Every structure is written in structure tokens, then in C-alpha cells.
Amino acid sequence: DSGVTQTPKHLITATGQRVTLRCSPRSGDLSVYWYQQSLDQGLQFLIQYYNGEERAKGNILERFSAQQFPDLHSELNLSSLELGDSALYFCASSAPGGRGDTGELFFGEGSRLTVL
């Protein structure tokens, strides 16, 4: 158990709809990362938050948005869903950082989104 909790584990929805994926990081971790993994593909970096603030951005679509709340949990909002958005969405957290800290990512089990 990595200590990172993602909900829901599975989600099936229709094109054009909007969904929210939720992530609770490990206790004490300030950074939250979101990744998208399409079938048999690598992990595409979407966005990183640190202590409530957006810190790094990848190839995140404008239809997608995220935020990190004061209690450090994070939500990824996906709107106007398309068939190609079907993927496994991972949340990961890492420790505050600094010398001696590797910044290792601790992954949740992922939220599998299917868009029909």
C-alpha cells in the first residue's frame, strides 16, 4: 500500500460528459502529480501541484483542469469527454523535497476511465 488513495477506481461515462477524479496523497507529502496512461502506452505527465499551488505543467488539454486543496487532496476534472480520453489516470505524491530526498513518486492504484 503506497498510502496514496484514488477514487473512483473505475468510471464509465459517455462522450461530452464531465468527470472528477480524486486523489489523497500520502500523509506529509506536499506534491501531487497527475499522469495519463492510455492503453499500452507510457505515462504522460499532466500537471504537478505543490502545497496548493500549480508548479509544473505537461501536455494537459484545456478541457482538463486540476487543483490541490488546503488539506492537500487533489482533483482532476475532465470535461467534454472524448473517446480518446479513455485511459488510466494516475495520481502520485512525493515528499517535500530537499537534499537527501529523492523525490520518489508514490503512486495510487489509478482511476480507469472508459468513455463510450
Add this chain to the structure above:
Amino acid sequence: AQKITQTQPGMFVQEKEAVTLDCTYDTSDPSYGLFWYKQPSSGEMIFLIYQGSYDQQNATEGRYSLNFQKARKSANLVISASQLGDSAMYFCAMREGVYSSASKIIFGSGTRLSIRP
């Protein structure tokens, strides 16, 4: 620009043999870290090993070792005495700005390793 390349989409190895999974990277940041993760068919991401850019020695964790060649910008994963349970997808990843709170961690496209009994 930050980039990670894994050139082996798939590999087959006989059980108990050693295997090397290739990873090359590109970055202009002198402070970076390299990771290897394993993803079995069940889907979870499992951390295997880490190498910092300033580490003098190659990292080792049990049967895993990282062959870090900084000048060549390569960070190959070596698995000794492979086991059937090693069959999985393996991802190389890189973090720039190791001492910064703002850091992308990007992943390579992965190598699917299959161990033959």
C-alpha cells in the same frame, strides 16, 4: 529539453539470466534524478531504484542495479538472476530540479519484459 528514451519495446529473457533494459536521457539541468518503475499486468506502479546525478556510485537494490553513465547520458537497469515474477512493463523516469519544489517527472515509453521458464 527534458527527454527520456527507451528503445526496446519488448524483450524476452530466459529465467535466471541477467537482463539489461536501456534508458537514455537528455537534460540541461545539472541536478536531476533517474528512476526505474515496474508495472505488472495488474497495473500498479512499483518503485525499483533511484540514481541522483551527483551520486558517485551506481545504485543497487537487491537484484536491481543501475548502470549510470553520466557522460553518455544513459541509465540502464540491470536485473540479475531474472524470475518469472519479473515479467512486467518497465519504465525509466527522470526528474529535473531535484532540489526544487517544482519538478516535472517524465517517463519513457517503457519496455515490456517477458521471462521464459
